[in-house]
Amino acid sequence: MNNNYQPPEDPSNSQPPEFQRDPNIVGRIQPERIPVKLPDAAPTVTYALMGITIVVFILQYATQVLLGYDLVAAYGAKVNNLIAAGQIWRLLTPVFLHGSIMHIGFNMYALNLFGRRLEKYFGHWRFLILYLVAGFGGNVISMMFTQSPSLGASTAIFGLLAAQGIFIYQNRALFGGMSRQALQSIIMVAAINLLIGMSPGIDNWGHIGGLVAGLIFAWIGGPVLAPEGMYPVTRMVDQRENRDILLATVVSGGFFAILALGALFLMGH
Template sequence: MSFQEEYVFWRLAQYLISAHEYRIVQLSQEQNELWLEKIENKEAQVIRLLRYNLDWSNWMQNDIERTAINGENIRKQAARGNMNVINIYVSAYPPVDDYECKIAEPFSYQNNEKTKVKSIIFDKAHYAEAFQQLGSILNHEFSFPVNEPITESEIDKVKLAALSEASNRAKKEQKLFNHGKPFFTYMFIIIQVVMFLLLELQGGSTSNSTLIKYGAKFNPLILDGEWWRFFTPMFLHIGVLHLLMNTLALYYLGTAVERIYGKGRFFIIYILAGFSGSLASFIFSTSISAGASGAIFGCFGALLYFGTIYPRLFFRTIGVNILVVLGINLLFGFSMPGIDNAGHIGGLIGGFLATGIVHFPKQKKLFFQLLFLCITAISIIGLLQYGFHSPEKLVDENSMLVLAQDYIKSNEYEKVEVMLTEYVNKNSASADSYLLLGFVELQTDNLIKAKEHLVIATEKRSNFHEAYFYLAYVYLKEGKIDEANKYAKMADELMPNQKDYENLLQMIKEYEAK
């Protein structure tokens, strides 16, 4: 084979690598076969170059079949629906027998329409036609003069240019994924594991009282001024499964984001995403919540930001997997009860915005970053103003009852009395609220109010045995034994064999005996 074919081979490779940003997948040891890839180019995701003197069309047909098999394997590995392979032969002459029919139409191995091979022959007699075919596929006209004689130094120069371009681009892309080493990812994992163990020792990670005590997102206390609850929930987890799932997700996503953006930027992204998740949960969910999910979804947001800046690299590497996993998590959040999807979406958006603020290491886009900063600041201020100026929309009765029970455990009856009195006066409260209010009024000897609210509780729920029990206590304290006995019996009939109810009845009998 002459220098001319070798020159054409490497000149084509240089053109595809430099002008169309194809990447080298494989280069044979003899350096006569080169596989190039650019998945985002739907018309020619893979190009195979072979420098070989064609003799018979049967050999070429067998080679096309092998090329189709390799193309199908690449399609499956890349999880692509369709794969178009451009198969280029660089030869001194075409096959000696009839070959045109074998390359007139794209070849599909075993009638598999998902992978098609279009073959083009670059030979001395058909260079112009081959250039036209390739240019039509790539939507870019291209040709170069092929003059003899061609020296070996010219070939070496073109080869070096092609391989250097491919190598430099690969190194540049690799550098984007390895800017820093994970540090804060491991620190956050350690913190959340330590906090989980602390919760378990202090009453259990599934206890509302323990979660509230150690900083879970709880709207009534945030409205009361405990602003740190926008940050602390990302380090708390409810149950061991919750901890394991978030720790595993943080390990994989956090390390990836920290490698791309570096330690300092990752810290800002993670904390701001966690805050955004808590803020969204504060606005859109009245439930107690905790977990690193918002911050973890912020890592998804950071990777999506990477995809907006480097879309080709993103979809060629991690993009498809990230979008699939993110979609599954969002679908799971919408379809399963008890999941704080507002926190997830808030974290996702917060992570994206935070990444826009910090951008990439050693890269500055001041206007772009300032725009993201302004959008983030306006969004946070707007949501906070809405939340703190519309507290009635952010606190439901269940939250009030949870807080009331927590105060009762620590004997802070006055706080409960003020809080529940204000709530029942402004809202259509349930029997449970009136029961707790009556209970704390009983504890503070406000018997008139206790009787009034416990009666309302029984009117709202006729079989509310606890209300009858405390109502009996009120009458007993007032010295109205008959009334106390009446309501104690009602409680006992509704809930037989309850020790407290039986003890109260015995106490009433002793009063009657005196």
Template sequence: MQRTWRQFQAQPWATYLFLLIQGLVYLLMTLAGGSENSIVLVDFGAKVNDLIAAGQWWRLLTPMFLHIGLTHLVINSVTIYFIGNQIEMLFGHWRFILLYLLSGFSGNLASFVFNTNLSAGSSTAIFGLFGAFFMLVTEFRENTALRAVGQQFGLFILLNLVFDVMMPGVDLAGHVGGLLGGFLGATVVGIPNMRLSVVKRIAAALIFMIAAGAFLWLGLNPR
């Protein structure tokens, strides 16, 4: 039993859990009328600014588990599988779960302020995982392996952001918000067996909380 438990703990089970959740949600949405149906999306918790302003705060979290169409689900799931494996093994299961949720929240919060359209998708959390990796690259510059992978991720993110700008309907604010939230969140939670400055961790926590409060105010008081 102990050996089985250790083997389970050695697997990126949190990554698999998030993939399972969004797969099941997609199936339920399909049965309810289709994941591209706006009514179904709203019923399942997509980001709708007016409803968030009316008090449905859970819509700052639930959109990260919804996807608009099969292609959207597959692309995001494949990305989560590969990047999630790496981030979860580096940060540990519970830190990874917290980072994923914080990133999705910060991305949806930024979208709440800067994007008036209905939106959904795990890309807010995915960009947060990239942000977490960049925290490691900047904090541990002497690690050549981290730096090499970080350069590859940097090119990937740059291409995605350029694509976001050029393609209408893509939630650029959500992606940037998730990226910054993941960077700050990773600085706060740290990584096992690697020391991070306490001052940096406290500063990152304060920046995250102040920014979240400011964004909530801006979203609730649009000009």
């Protein structure tokens, strides 16, 4: 009889050496990251808006050379007394007009930068509505607070910037720790550009109006993503419905339309 014999331990009670050495390691185990499919719409509207704006600028340049003045801007820029006379389209058409190659170059760079990122989440039609509502809102505020004629896509682009911030904030659980850094970057970019906008010859009121319009629209109708399906086909689905987008359009567009009507009424008296 072997007195040194020890019966084997019950496997169900045994633990790996790592757990035996450090019983607190369980609390340090990180959850497994599961890949999900995010919305990824091609930036068709972004490129279309850029194309239209560039074609319009070519027409502006051509009329300047052939006629000696910018015929397109003469019929489309934001000019308060002409808006008061009934040319309401001037509250929207300025987003497609620019005063110089540097002006259009900077704005198209910004549109490409923000538009491609935002359209993939917002989708084509919602992105287009956002762009137009922001441009409209920016020109309404510009009409209310400055008499200077103005043009440019920056009213709409400031709306895109605001919408991107709202999107990240409302989906911060999805983006995790990077959401704080992204929001700080967006706020910094907006603040710097608003400071630059205080320079002579820049319509900063239009920037502020576009920023507010984009914020309102995105807060009500911007995408709110949630996971759907089982791994490995989990995907993020927008919880907003078409009625939410319609409501966002009515509220944001209607708000600035009421402001415009009030301003035009006061201008006529």
